[in-house]
Amino acid sequence: MKFLFAINPVSGGVAKAGWEDGIRAYFSESVHEADLMQLTGEDDDVRLRERIEQLRPDCVVAVGGDGTVKLVAEQLLKTTTPLGILPAGSANGMARELSLPSRLEDCLDVIVNGQARPIDVIAINGNNICLHLSDIGLNARLVRYYQRNNWRGQLGYARGVIRVLLRKRLLTVQIRTEQQVLNRNAFMVVLANARMYGTGAIINPEGNVADGRFEVVVLRRISFWEFLKMFWRYRPFDSSKTEIFSATSVCIETRRKVYFQVDGEYMGRVARIDAEIQPGQLMVMLPQTADGGTVL
Template identity: 60%
Template structure:
């Protein structure tokens, strides 16, 4: 009987994602692999030289799988390097929201997600290429939520208290955006509070923005939030309820060009990207290979 291949895992760990100390995660990963035929190396991200240092570790260690340990921003960053190195991405959810991990049915526990890394299946998922330079795995948006991401990043408080403070600031400063949206099939003009490029169904909070989203269907959805009452905002951002379908429009697309009348806040996968007036995006079907649970619905 042929011996199963021994795999090499390189873990890229964000030590401060979710505002939590990851030292117990590091020891947990090492303890898990002591009982495995596979090997693991740990690399701590520092937010300074990661773009140059992580590729060096990939080249020297030559892993079979590159694993992101952190939240959605960490996953996005590590996924870019997995793409460049042409190796599958593994995910250990260790952020404050973990939207992409939830979308892919990856267990929230360290032990459960490690089991998926070793015993799961390699499956392709889509990416949204934004402005020809960046990739969105999960959700990007213009407007209110991107503004919330900015305020949360700037705040000194983490967790629910910091999130609630950010929500209050957004509520006081919310403004309608005037937009032109060109999907190739149609051009529409809208006044909206938010526009989402959705490769998935829901935010990490559990709030459903795109009920029929699928990360492996060869398209994405442009979700336009046209109206938001104070009650609906509170339901969305505090109680994490789905958006009221009466107030949204959803345009399936394989590409889009969006122009705003004034600069708008913009974020990609939980990472604030500044204020923009224009963006283009296109789907890259099946471009990223991810290690997923055997029963993942993809």
């Protein structure tokens, strides 16, 4: 089998030389082939597409964080070529969601010996996809601060939370699904294909990336400590403050333009989001369980 590794050398602020050495060492004693490609941040989508067409790999592996995973996934949508993940970023939300191991050799074992399973994606505004979590409001503004100031670690997170909450404003939102129309005032609205953020915070306890649906999570009231705790440990949701409902499509409109992020990437300000589930459009390599199944 042939494996193509798309390596983001700067994700997580950590050099990937050790990862590259580990990949080469693993495959040096294998009958399989590994081809390593460095991402540069310039025309990576075009370069990756050309390399896939040239190499025809049996699996394409994203080495980086959620942004790298999304970049690779976009090239594999609606194909039979599975996505492998080596979680090497500052936020590894999809790796957490899929119960992937953190050790390099264990992850490589999953990529080579695991099982490919289909997962859903959310199509957003016709030209974007969400694998994991998208939102408007507080967290999207926090993502913007992170990217603009290049903040890292717990201190950077705390600084961002304080800054966001000092400037928080209620959003006036209309949410239309195939079943209902809701008008809400909220600090944050999440489109959740999965359960948790990259920090491990569970925002959507019943989420499942392979159930043919996604959840809309509406945070109507929130304090500093609630927002801070939400990203460090699970706590029961208070239904008077948070609503969660399932959908296959949704249109969200706001009275004014609001901050918007998709899978950890700030997308600017928007006043409307149209989202629709696309079931089983991406194949992903998953670890096998003791009974021969997978985590999904």
